[in-house]
Amino acid sequence: MSVNNIFNTQRQYNFILRQFSVYQNKWTIAAAVIFSLLLLISFGKAILDPSDLYDILGSYKGIFFFGGLILTSQVFSELHSPHKSYALFTLPVSNLEKLTGSWLITSPIYIFVFWTISFIIYCSSFLIAGEPIAVNQFFSSGLGNSIATYMVIQTIFLWGACYFRKNNFMKTVLSLIGLFIMTGMFAGLLTFLMFNEDNVLVFNINSNDYANLDNTTKRLLEGTTQFLFWAVLGPYMLLMSYFTLKERQV
Amino acid sequence: MVELINIDFRYKKKKPLFRDLNLQLSGGSIYGLLGKNGAGKTSLLKHISGLLFPNGGECLVNGQRVSERLPEVLQDIYVIPEEFALPPVSIDRYARINGLFYPDFNRDQLNHYLQEFELNTDEKLSSMSYGQKKKFLISFGLATNARLLILDEPTNGLDIPSKSQFRKIIASALTEEKLMIISTHQVRDLENLIDTVLVLESGQIIFNHNIATISEKLRFMQDVKAIPAGEVLYSEEGAGRKAGIVKNTSQLESRVDLEILFNGIIKNPAAIEAQLSKQNDYVC
Numbered sequence: 001m002s003v004n005n006i007f008n009t010q011r012q013y014n015f016i017l018r019q020f021s022v023y024q025n026k027w028t029i030a031a032a033v034i035f036s037l038l039l040l041i042s043f044g045k046a047i048l049d050p051s052d053l054y055d056i057l058g059s060y061k062g063i064f065f066f067g068g069l070i071l072t073s074q075v076f077s078e079l080h081s082p083h084k085s086y087a088l089f090t091l092p093v094s095n096l097e098k099l100t101g102s103w104l105i106t107s108p109i110y111i112f113v114f115w116t117i118s119f120i121i122y123c124s125s126f127l128i129a130g131e132p133i134a135v136n137q138f139f140s141s142g143l144g145n146s147i148a149t150y151m152v153i154q155t156i157f158l159w160g161a162c163y164f165r166k167n168n169f170m171k172t173v174l175s176l177i178g179l180f181i182m183t184g185m186f187a188g189l190l191t192f193l194m195f196n197e198d199n200v201l202v203f204n205i206n207s208n209d210y211a212n213l214d215n216t217t218k219r220l221l222e223g224t225t226q227f228l229f230w231a232v233l234g235p236y237m238l239l240m241s242y243f244t245l246k247e248r249q250v
Numbered sequence: 251m252v253e254l255i256n257i258d259f260r261y262k263k264k265k266p267l268f269r270d271l272n273l274q275l276s277g278g279s280i281y282g283l284l285g286k287n288g289a290g291k292t293s294l295l296k297h298i299s300g301l302l303f304p305n306g307g308e309c310l311v312n313g314q315r316v317s318e319r320l321p322e323v324l325q326d327i328y329v330i331p332e333e334f335a336l337p338p339v340s341i342d343r344y345a346r347i348n349g350l351f352y353p354d355f356n357r358d359q360l361n362h363y364l365q366e367f368e369l370n371t372d373e374k375l376s377s378m379s380y381g382q383k384k385k386f387l388i389s390f391g392l393a394t395n396a397r398l399l400i401l402d403e404p405t406n407g408l409d410i411p412s413k414s415q416f417r418k419i420i421a422s423a424l425t426e427e428k429l430m431i432i433s434t435h436q437v438r439d440l441e442n443l444i445d446t447v448l449v450l451e452s453g454q455i456i457f458n459h460n461i462a463t464i465s466e467k468l469r470f471m472q473d474v475k476a477i478p479a480g481e482v483l484y485s486e487e488g489a490g491r492k493a494g495i496v497k498n499t500s501q502l503e504s505r506v507d508l509e510i511l512f513n514g515i516i517k518n519p520a521a522i523e524a525q526l527s528k529q530n531d532y533v534c
Contacts, residue, residue, distance in 0.1 A: 003322035011321065014350045021347045022337045083335040089301050092325035092351045246319075250301040 006094055015093045015101040022078060027071075034067045035117055042125035050129035054137035060118050061146050067114070068150055072106040072157040073169035076245075080165045085250050095246045102161075103238065107154055111147055152229060155237035162244040187221075251277045251312060251398065251429050252298055258306030259293065267293055268304070268453045277397065278426040279460075282444035283433040284512050289450045291433040292332070295400050298431065299329045311398060325352055328396035330387050332403040338376035341369065341386060345393075354395035363389035366415055381407040388416065392423045399430045405439040417443050437508035447508070449515050457515045459526050461506055467526050469498040470507035483521045484514035497525055 020027070041059050078084045088098070119138060126133040160172030195214070252275040260266040267290045275281055285291045296302040297309050300316035300323070309316050314323045337344065341364065349355035364371060367385040375383060384407050391399055405413050421443060424430065434440060447464065449457035471477070474485050474494040485494030495514045498504050514522050 003320075003325070005320040005322050008321075011351070014347075018347050018351075021339055021343065025338055081335065083331075083333050086299075086301055086329055086331050086334065089319065090299055090324055090327060090329050091348075092321040094321055095319065097321075247303075249303055250296060 007096055007100075008094075011093055012097045012101055015091075015097055016105060018091075019075075019101060019105060023074075026074070030067070030071065031113075034063060034114075035121070037063060038118060038121050042121050043128060046125040046129040050131055053126060053129055053131060054134045054141065056122070056125070057138065057141050057143075060122070061142075064114055064118075064146065065150055065153075068106065068110050068154060069157045070169055071110060072154050073161050073172060075102045075106050075158070076161040076168075079162065079245075079248065080168075082250065089248075089250060095242060099158075099238070099242050099245055103155075103158060106158065107151055111150070115143070115147075148230070152234045155234045155241070159237045159241040159244060162241050162248065251275060252431075253310040253313075254297065254307070255310070256307035257297065257304045257309065259297065259302070259304045261293075266453060268297075271307070271454060273448075273455050273458070275429055275431065277429045278424070279445040280420065280424060280430045280432060280443060281446045281448055282437075282440045282508070283431055283448045283450065284435075284437065284508070285433075285450035286516065287435075290453060291450055292402055294450060295329070295402055295431065295433055298398075299327055299400055300324070301329075326397045327400065328352075328391040328394050328398070329400045330384075330391050330402065330404055332406060334383070334387065336375040336383055336387070338374060340374050341371045344375060344386075345371075345390065348390070349394070352394035352396060356393050356395060359395075360389055360393035363392055363419055366419055367412060379407075381409060381412065384408060385412060385416075388419070392419065395428075397428050399428065401430065401432045403434050403436070404432060405434060405436050413439055437512060441506070441508055447511065449512065451516065451519075456519055457523070462503075463526060464511065465498075465503040465506050467498050467528070468506075468511070468522070469496045469500075469504040470494075470510050471496060483525055484510070484518045486510070486513055495522065 038060065042056055045053060045056050078088045091098075093101075122138055123133050123135075156176065157169070157172050160168045160175065164171040194217075252273070254271055254273040257268045257271040258266065259268040259271075271294075283291050283294065293302060297304060298311070298316065300309075300311075300319050303317045311323055312326060314320060316323055316327075339347075345357065345360055349357065349360075361371070364386070367382075367389060369378075369382060369386055369389070373382075375386065378386065384404070388401070388404060391401075405416060408416060417439070420430065420432075432440060432444065444461060446460045447457060448455055468483070470493075472493050473491045474482050474496055475492050477494075477496050481496045481499075483495045483497065485492050493507075493510055495510055511522075
């Protein structure tokens with residue numbers, strides 16, 4: 001019988017089951033911490049200060065990001081332990097399935113579980129406060145944008161989880177800071193070269209054109225940055241993670 | 251089944267571990283991989299199982315590059331490392347979840363091996379001792395029916411009755427299409443078990459002979475003092491005796507002492523190799 005060496009749905013499902021079994025203790029404790037925190041914040045606000053109860057959504061988002069990125073940075077911890085890595089590497093599952101399985105757990109499954117339970121807690125806190133449940137506020141307070149942003153940023157942490165052997169979370173954050181500083185310096189240098197007084201003269205730009213050029217550049221930069229962030233960064237980091245995983249040895 | 255072609259490998263730039271290493275292993279055999287500390291036995295096993303990639307050359311299992319880590323190749327390989335950690339689940343749950351990845355996994359077989367090793371399926375892996383965990387991993391590995399089974403120091407941590415159980419189980423599990431590679435320092439545990447002896451030294455396989463040839467051409471003696479010097483291939487002083495290896499000129503097969511054989515190969519490989527390569531010269 002020929003075996004599909006790239007992707008098999010059943011194998012993918014089995015791999016996700018296996019991951020839940022391997023990390024069950026860690027993830028149960030993490031989930032208990034996260035949801036206890038949500039309960040504490042929500043019920044505390046419901047009892048002590050029930051006005052504007054939907055304000056708690058800001059805290060939910062913070063916990064959602066922090067919890068999700070920590071979970072992501074730990075999803076390949078088996079890979080970095082000399083006593084455990086052999087089991088993952090020799091498991092008859094393709095590299096694509098290992099990556100997809102880990103992504104599914106830390107992105108769509110995590111998002112679904114987090115927001116479903118959060119919604120239940122949110123509704124419960126309104127009931128405790130004796131207020132009508134503001135369902136619309138829950139969904140219209142930038143929830144979609146937060147989820148989309150998480151899904152992009154999460155891929156960077158997924159790569160960090162494959163690449164860094166220890167302290168993946170902190171090292172990924174450090175890499176991001178470094179990247180932002182370098183991008184900022186590059187952009188600053190570029191702006192300085194193009195728009196400082198001397199160079200405006202060098203490029204022979206008169207004052208009317210200068211204002212137009214400024215606006216055009218701003219629009220161009222904004223558009224490019226948005227396109228790079230929303231459409232390129234996520235898939236690119238997933239691709240990087242795939243090759244990092246493929247080339248990884250014990 | 252396993253083919254290593256011109257393998258070059260180094261951990262550090264100026265310190266190569268394997269240089270142009272070649273090796274061919276075929277099914278239906280149990281290979282005993284011996285070598286001194288740091289000779290590279292574990293690294294060699296890691297290459298064969300796709301855990302390490304060579305800097306040069308290629309490692310094939312069933313004709314496919316193992317470094318690609320394709321599910322088709324990996325479902326026919328099971329590795330039991332010397333040091334390992336198991337998840338905090340019961341034997342039963344572990345088997346249900348991990349058995350799914352191996353198409354020939356047989357639950358009845360696993361239960362049989364567990365019974366032989368006196369392990370309870372309801373027990374949690376995290377509450378077991380190192381030896382019990384090892385016995386479980388050996389049982390699970392055998393029950394996957396993977397055609398290539400790699401065992402690194404499998405008898406470390408096993409008690410005396412378990413060691414003999416281990417030998418019995420391994421011998422009974424071998425079929426024509428299976429290949430087992432056992433790396434160990436506990437050579438006594440492998441006696442009467444392995445078919446072929448491999449010795450790794452200075453990045454090369456310096457010895458690769460089957461037990462039948464060895465026992466036919468070499469004789470292992472606890473005291474070689476009375477043997478003419480020309481017949482002695484290797485000897486070592488100990489406890490008032492001079493144990494050693496001599497030429498086997500009789501038609502009788504000699505019992506192979508792996509410890510003396512290993513020492514002889516390391517100290518005087520040329521003489522032993524010459525005797526094994528020689529045509530039979532029986533004195534009738």
